[in-house]
Amino acid sequence: MRYILAAVSLVLSLVLLGLGVAQRTIWAPPDTIVAEAQEQVDEPLVLIPGEAMNAHDGRQTVVVRGEGELTAVVGRAHDVEGWIGESPHALAEVADSGALELAPQAGADTAELPALAGNDMWIEEHSGTGEVRFSIDMPVGYAIAVAGEPGGAAPTDVRIEWPFDAKTPLFGPLVTAGLAMLALSLLLFLLALRRHRRRRGPQRRSHRELTRAERRALARDAKDGLPRGTAAVAPGSDRPAIEAAEARERDAPAAAPEGAAPEGDASDAARPDAAAPEGEAPSDGRRTERRAAAPRRRGLGLIALPAIAVVALTGCGPQYWPSGAPEPSETGEPTPTSLEETLPPVAVTEHQFGRILEDTRAVAAAADEARDAGAAEARFAGPVLDARRTNYEVRSADGELAAVTGVPDGDIELLLPQQTESWPRTVLAVVGWQDASQTQAAMVFQQASPRDDYRVVYQTALASGVQLPPVASPTIGAASLPLDTPLLQRPPQEITGAYADFMLNGDESEFASWFTPDDPLNQSIGRATKDETAQRPEFELTDLSWSASDDEAAPALLVTNEGGALMATSWIETQRTTPREEGVTVTANDAAGVLSGVDQSESGLEISYLVQVLFAVPAADAPEGTQIQVVGYTESLLDAREIG
Template sequence: MRFVFAVVTLVVAALLVLLGLAQRTVFAPPDSVTSSISMKSDAPITVIPAKALKGIPGRESIHIAGGSKAFAAYARSTDIKGWVGDASYNQVSFDKATQKLVTKTVPGSSTTPDPADSDLWYEQYTGPELNFSLDAPDDISLIVASDGSDPAPKTVSVTWPLSTATPLVGPLLSAGLLVFIIGILLFVWAIRHHRRTRGPRRNSGGGRTRLPRSERRGSVRSTRRAALGSGAGRGSRGRRMVAVVPVVLVASLGLAGCSSDYWPQIQSGDSTAAPTPTASSTAVPQASDLQPPAVTVSQATRIIQRITAVQTQADKNLDATLAGTRFTGPALAQRTANYTIRKADKTAAAPVTIPSGKITLTLPQQVDSWPRTVFAVVQDATADTKVSPVGVMLLQQTARDPYKVDYLVGLEAGAQIPRVAPASIGSARLAPDVKLLTMEPDKLAGAYADILKNSDASSDAKYFQKDGDTLRDKIGKPYKDAKSAKLPATASIAYSSETATDPSVAFATINAGAIVSVSLNEIETVKPTKPGAEVNTEGEVKSLSGVSKSTKGLVATYGVQLLFSVPPVGSSDKIVLLGFSQGLISAKEVS
């Protein structure tokens, strides 16, 4: 019966081990699941929100095919919604009941612009067919298209990884090995018991000769020694078996436990205590309570790179039309006039340019609508101390428009940009008439124009810091007085200024102040003072106006872009000029 128990135990052990191995072979779960959808409509766009991409947890592998060409990009969901606008599109969602992707068509216009290279996208993919992976955050969506005119690719499939954990493998193998050892021990016990209980056999023969007493004693001693020797051998083998069993057990358990996927995982409760709000903590706005920043740092870097590429080509060919694809407002006005001047005079200086360097500051607007603005500081890559960093104010009018340079200024030597929020949070854009600053943003240009005209005699001079302001020497009252003194007696010059029509742009800083970009126009009117007298032109005025002399006079308008640091209301600090650029934007004969 003991042999029966041992054999049954060994069979049970074998079954347990085989069942454990089957968990990783025959009964192994699939490592992924795929859901495919086929678009029935001819909509030019397909939108897959993060909720659909995250229908099943895990990193998504996406395959797109079936169009004239394939384009895909992911971005913030609100940005994609803004770009799609009123266009017809396929809306993809995830059906939890069937665990499949489904789609419906939202009607609208049948075409869109080509979505490739939009400044909104975090990343984009193009090709005949697309295969890529995402680990989509909750606030992003995926946009799929061909070229905006043709229907979007017809086939989209998403593959999610599945857990291949088999938590019964470890327990089954361990139990099988343990039962196997028990079976071996039972088998050894049965054999030993059988040997102990097997008695000496009687000799039924009658012709056996009786040995003498001395010989019988020697035979008995020899038999005992043989018995003792035989017993020692079995004991030795038993000890070796006892030594081998733990080694086999430990090795087997190690193989069975080499992966946490082979064992049940104990789910522990969340032991992290939620922080208790306090008066000080609730006063600080959290990032989740704010509107998202207009761009990320990587987006801003890519946008600046695209702009500098256009700038380089436009400046080389003096192409104002090309420049207009990436410049607007005061920055474009200066560049357009400069191109005209340089076509007539090859020695004329080029306008302020964005250097091919690194972005040392990115300050996006907190906004989820349009228009949007972003402020950046770009440092020259060569680290040449003679090349000052530039401040760039970018503007995006609509979701489908590229970001364009609205203001572009060279920073003053030693200019200290006020502390601002990190790019991941961004900053609020302040209203032009906000009353929380030493001076309202839309009044800065007029006040500074009066300082350029009247210097310290201006009533607004007390609000502005004079030290470090080099623009006053370039176009301020001393410059104007010197230029008037050089005119002949037959001519006169008059100076005036006007606030440009472009709105001011103000970003809040950490100290409750603001970084403000404004522009103004400085106007010089030169007229003859005597009948028959003529006014001669020279330099940039001559090149831009195309007039060499005039009996009526000439009007030259200089565009001035200004960047200020404005302290909060009640502060004893003064308004500081951080940077500027100025150039002739118009020259014509007096009408």
């Protein structure tokens, strides 16, 4: 009966183990969750918002298939949506069924979309022919835009995959039960085997057949001398000799004298388990005990193996065991946990600006080398571009003339992006040179619209010995201020004209008290310097006059930590040189001669310079006597013409 129970337990254990293994193999759920869309849409672009990408937990894999060149970009949601604007597009949504649906979104702007790749706002770009595949751990507040070739419809074979931590709650119980039944079947088998052996009873030990030499030896021993009570054995008789030898062994203890032990110590003879003399086999009792202990150890090992497996299995992950339904989490509006989450996002991240700066350096180097103003337009705008165009013109006529200051090739030492979700956007950066002897440059970049690149609109050299006011970190950024803000000590729209008047009239200017009198730009082009220039011998027979005019660039303001602002602005200062009497000529220097087309003029010359300044403007509640300070400036030749 025990054998039957052991067999039944073994069969049950195999069935349970098989079912448990099947839970993790043939019946295991898929390793990924897939949402796929294969709908045909006419829109030129597909927008995959962050909500769709984060419909399931885990790192996402995006696969886009279609004809021709395909492009997928990743950016912050407000940047991607700003780039799309009012253009028609398809919005990807994960339906309740798990499928990815493309909902067409109408738009008023029916113009053809430009190329999706290459914009400064993208965090990642992926392109390919026929298929684009990439993995991303999509942060909150980001989105993906997918487009095909310009002018064509967007690819509609879009697939999102998430890793799926498949739960098999029956695997643990089934395998545990299977191992327990296996241990039970082994135990029953051992008990049945033990019972079977006991029921057989003691067995007579069988003797092996003696060889001829052994029989002859026994016959000789019997012939030489026999114990008392043993009959003589006839020569050649083997069986009587064997029996006589056996009798002698049985009777040997009885024949010993009283009180005397057989050969060896009496204590040794009294212990059935005493060790045999060296070179002899152990006694029969000890061999019997060892033979009995060996099956017991083997039986314990067979039982312990499933038991250890069961104990080890209890340490498996919770996905292998049944668990209660998860408690529903409270849903509500997320609570901001940091200052960054309560403020508008910054215009660019540090990673984005690093890429923008590198591209600006490459564009500037190529344009300066080829003296190509058209190439410089990719990264420069406004009066800064006009000054660069002027430099290219004079250098094309005279290659010995100095080139315009390039983009610094050192590290980014300060980055202050604007806090905004709209356009235009402003970014201020202080960049150094690898040559430490060169002055750091403060550069202001602006992005006019979402589909435009960032362009340099101001570039000034920081004044020696002047400290920038403390500003926020690049992850927080700074707010911009309108030109009519009351939060500053002076109205920003008046500062540029006021400082230009201060440069023309010096202490006699009505705005002289607004500015620090010892700033480096005042020392370079201020009223005192202008008077000294007019007194030079070469201008003895000429009249010098200066005037100022606004340029087309609007000032850029970013708030500092003290409540003030950094303000980048520029204006055009014109120097007019005219002869005092007939016969006197005005000589044009090399660059002015190229631009005016004359080396000497009897009517006079007008030379215009672009003056760029970076001001530190105090807050409205700054202590009395605080003045606007110049922290950086640059003066560049802009134009020259003959009067008349």
